[in-house]
Amino acid sequence: MTYRHPSRPLPRLWLMTDERQGDSLWAALDNLPRGAGVIVRHYSLSDAERRVLFKKVVRRARRRLRVLLAGRSAAAMRADGMHGAGPRSTRPMLRTLGAHSRSEIVAAERARADLVFVSPVFPTRSHPGARTLGRVRFGLMIRGSRVPVIALGGITPERARSLNGFDIHGWAAIDAWTPR
16 A cells, blocks of 8 residues: 555545535535545536535645545645545545446556446446446455445445455545435
């Protein structure tokens, strides 16, 4: 692993932000326990709008959450880390990647990612109708991963517990943290 802050453990619980959350994003952030992580996505926003949103999320997190930014501007915006492919930062940053196949997990290992988000495990509102891995394919896909795995896609606390038999580091969600 390339994570450079051994005094700050890798978060096990994650919120993936999404435009669908609207103002409920702020309640979702408040629902996260201390030490959890947030990945600010909101890809539809302009760079300037994303920067404003990111700063608001960081203020709301108040040092109790790790805040990563999806995309290449993470280092420039002083995020705790970056989600997705991009250049390595000159300063220590948490680096995460997504994977939908075994070959993408291997690519995350080669890229020396700190965590890999494997999805979609279960049906999810984010990607309606998308083919899911299910428990068995998910388990086979992550077996032997040298990068800690975060389960993503239709995850709820109950579904996360159903994955306890697999060697996962944690789980991520949108709806599980977002009040309806």
